[in-house]
């Protein structure tokens with residue numbers, strides 16, 4: 542006798558990156574957080590936030606945040622849905638569009654939460670391997686003809702990207718077949734965005750988060766951009782109050798301060814280039830990244846050993862057991878001082 546669905550019992554839980562209890566002496570380069578503080582406008586809004594506002598329920602549409610996104614990105618409000626992190630939007634999409642007999646596809650290796658959600662919904666999973674050096678497997682994704690295709694762009698943990706032409710070809714090919722979810726969690730560090738695609742393709746959803754570029758991973762806020770008909774279906778699967786009043790207000794302050802986000806992202810891009818060059822000078826292989834991390838292979842491929850040694854010395858990076866990744870590490874870009882410390886210890 543089991544109290545649970547077979548697929549839930551059979552699946553493994555998502556394993557988040559380590560969050561050490563004490564951050565004090567740990568250099569944390571394992572979960573792609575931003576090393577710089579959020580916008581000072583967020584701190585101001587936090588100080589002004591009304592204590593009494595906590596007594597009542599938040600706006601189920603997170604209207605103040607949605608309005609800010611709408612003005613900053615020039616997208617109508619009825620094409621924006623807020624979520625408790627982009628995780629929450631991924632769950633809503635999977636609930637609404639995946640399920641038994643409804644296929645979920647993604648290139649692999651990628652963000653493992655796509656698989657988690659497909660397993661929760663008992664969907665059929667097609668993981669399409671990237672081509673050599675993580676080139677985007679466009680034809681195989683088209684051929685999978687999935688009800689939901691997830692593409693993290695830039696991809697994690699590789700940092701590599703699909704071109705806008707490839708994404709548009711995929712969107713066109715999947716019209717009438719399934720949703721194309723373009724997860725732009727790392728777009729603030731990248732050269733291009735697909736944010737214009739949902740206006741032209743009714744099957745495209747673009748996801749954004751405030752966790753990376755805006756340094757607000759602890760706040761839990763993201764949003765989806767899609768046509769109103771798509772968002773109407775996602776709405777049905779949403780928790781009633783998925784974004785808290787405080788989150789809504791602080792998120793609005795953050796997106797209205799684009800200068801602060803852009804300045805931090807520019808610093809991170811510079812540090813990314815320097816860290817990649819420094820690692821290469823030490824004999825590491827580094828894949829070209831457009832995200833706030835790099836995938837890198839130590840000269841002897843002994844990634845696990847390097848990970849353990851760094852951890853023992855108080856530096857956390859990410860090691861994955863996935864066969865293709867077992868000889869590589871994903872290293873979040875820290876401040877130049879943190880990156881220098883990492884280089885000293887490898």
Ligand SMILES: Cc1ncc(COP(=O)(O)O)c(C=O)c1O
Nearest residue numbers: 626627628652693697726750752
């Ligand atoms: C590709 C990708 N999408 C989504 C997320 C989750 O972001 P959020 O903090 O908005 O839930 C992550 C987190 O690391 C990610 O790597």
